[in-house]
Amino acid sequence: MKFYSTNNKNKLATFREAVLKGIADDGGLFMPSELPKLSESFFQSISGLSFKEISFRVAKNLLKDDLPDEALTKIIDSAITFDAPVVKLDSQIFVLELFRGPTFAFKDFGARFMANAMSYLNKDENKEIIILVATSGDTGSAVANGFLNADGINVVLLYPSGRVSKIQEQQLTTLDHNITALEVDGTFDDCQRLVKQAFADSSLKKEATLSSANSINITRLIPQSFYYFNAYARTENKKLPFYISVPSGNFGNLTGGLFAYKMGLPVSKFIAAVNANDVFPKYLETSVFEAKPSIRTLSNAMDVGNPSNFARILDLYNHNYLSLKDDIYSRSFSDIDTIGAIKEVFSKYKYMMDPHGAVGYLALKKFIADSNQKDYNGIFLETAHPSKFADIVEKVLNKKIEMPAGLQACLVKKKKSIKISSEYQELKEYILSI
Ligand SMILES: *Cc1c(COP(=O)(O)O)cnc(C)c1O
Numbered sequence: 274m275k276f277y278s279t280n281n282k283n284k285l286a287t288f289r290e291a292v293l294k295g296i297a298d299d300g301g302l303f304m305p306s307e308l309p310k311l312s313e314s315f316f317q318s319i320s321g322l323s324f325k326e327i328s329f330r331v332a333k334n335l336l337k338d339d340l341p342d343e344a345l346t347k348i349i350d351s352a353i354t355f356d357a358p359v360v361k362l363d364s365q366i367f368v369l370e371l372f373r374g375p376t377f378a379f380k381d382f383g384a385r386f387m388a389n390a391m392s393y394l395n396k397d398e399n400k401e402i403i404i405l406v407a408t409s410g411d412t413g414s415a416v417a418n419g420f421l422n423a424d425g426i427n428v429v430l431l432y433p434s435g436r437v438s439k440i441q442e443q444q445l446t447t448l449d450h451n452i453t454a455l456e457v458d459g460t461f462d463d464c465q466r467l468v469k470q471a472f473a474d475s476s477l478k479k480e481a482t483l484s485s486a487n488s489i490n491i492t493r494l495i496p497q498s499f500y501y502f503n504a505y506a507r508t509e510n511k512k513l514p515f516y517i518s519v520p521s522g523n524f525g526n527l528t529g530g531l532f533a534y535k536m537g538l539p540v541s542k543f544i545a546a547v548n549a550n551d552v553f554p555k556y557l558e559t560s561v562f563e564a565k566p567s568i569r570t571l572s573n574a575m576d577v578g579n580p581s582n583f584a585r586i587l588d589l590y591n592h593n594y595l596s597l598k599d600d601i602y603s604r605s606f607s608d609i610d611t612i613g614a615i616k617e618v619f620s621k622y623k624y625m626m627d628p629h630g631a632v633g634y635l636a637l638k639k640f641i642a643d644s645n646q647k648d649y650n651g652i653f654l655e656t657a658h659p660s661k662f663a664d665i666v667e668k669v670l671n672k673k674i675e676m677p678a679g680l681q682a683c684l685v686k687k688k689k690s691i692k693i694s695s696e697y698q699e700l701k702e703y704i705l706s707i
Pocket residue numbers: 378379380411520521522523524525526527574575629656657
């Protein structure tokens with residue numbers, strides 16, 4: 274598979290280049306040059322395949338020329354170590370649970386696949402790589418977990434002191450081994466600036482091999498197509514229309530779903546569920562895309578005013594607004610709606626949603642009502658475990674949430690971080706000391 278840049282279709286990169294560079298030299302995003310359809314026999318036998326088997330078949334469909342089967346199997350085995358089960362709420366509404374990974378959010382799929390692919394592609398280099406990640410919370414811990422104990426790779430996380438939740442901070446600072454957390458006396462923007470400065474510092478780059486593992490890396494999107502196939506595989510009546518609602522911020526999760534669709538997954542409609550950050554539904558309504566400053570909401574991982582994967586989605590539709598609009602429906606919901614949905618689903622089904630999943634549920638219900646659907650499989654993605662947002666969910670439901678053992682375990686571990694100021698020199702000295 275070759276990968277083109279969204280800024281120039283004629284400039285192709287190999288898988289290795291796309292993974293290790295993260296972003297194309299012209300600043301564009303890497304995209305697979307084709308998305309081959311999976312065979313009919315694959316879809317006929319899909320119900321009998323495990324999630325891991327499905328993941329392997331889908332990955333091979335894209336990467337068979339880039340990775341030997343053996344390597345791909347190893348990457349999948351190390352990355353996809355947890356399930357993406359479908360939970361039935363009633364005969365028509367289902368939840369695809371994507372929070373069973375080590376950091377309890379769906380970013381584990383992408384981060385772990387990327388980490389394992391990078392380690393494999395780097396295995397013959399004798400230089401150690403230092404991966405720098407600025408994080409405002411969830412991404413950093415998913416990436417760091419994916420790289421935990423990887424040979425030849427050190428991960429340096431930068432997070433803003435006092436500006437991440439207690440759970441997030443514990444997840445970032447208790448990994449140890451090849452992971453270091455730098456606690457920056459500053460904001461998330463300071464952390465991002467420091468990382469950018471390090472990448473631009475040619476004297477530093479002579480001494481250390483730096484790499485980035487940011488969210489636009491194409492290896493994070495490929496595994497985000499696997500679980501859509503799994504949802505379909507676990508669906509009993511495959512003849513009914515299949516609607517799938519995706520709580521969206523940067524639209525990477527939805528892009529993974531669209532990859533699955535282009536590879537032949539029979540989805541009747543994608544539903545892009547957003548909070549008050551509504552540039553995407555506004556685009557579908559008016560055909561004009563207008564980025565806006567982000568607005569803070571309860572579903573904070575979706576507080577994005579300029580979704581980074583929009584360029585990829587446009588490319589998947591050859592910039593044809595009408596055909597895009599045919600496949601994707603989108604609506605925005607307020608925090609008040611979100612709270613109402615958490616209450617409704619708990620009282621109706623005794624199912625606890627986190628605020629992101631709640632937005633997904635709302636958009637699915639809205640689509641069904643708007644289009645007067647009778648028989649269907651309606652699936653919404655639950656992107657985080659409710660206990661990651663316990664402060665909100667416990668207040669809304671007036672009920673204590675039981676924490677999964679993995680989260681409890683990291684809460685009692687001893688925090689280990691190195692405090693630095695937001696002066697670049699301190700970061701540089703630390704990197705040189707590794
Ligand atoms: C990142 C994130 C999202 C948004 O996913 P995108 O791929 O950015 O659209 C939704 N929910 C949770 C819990 C997240 O961490």
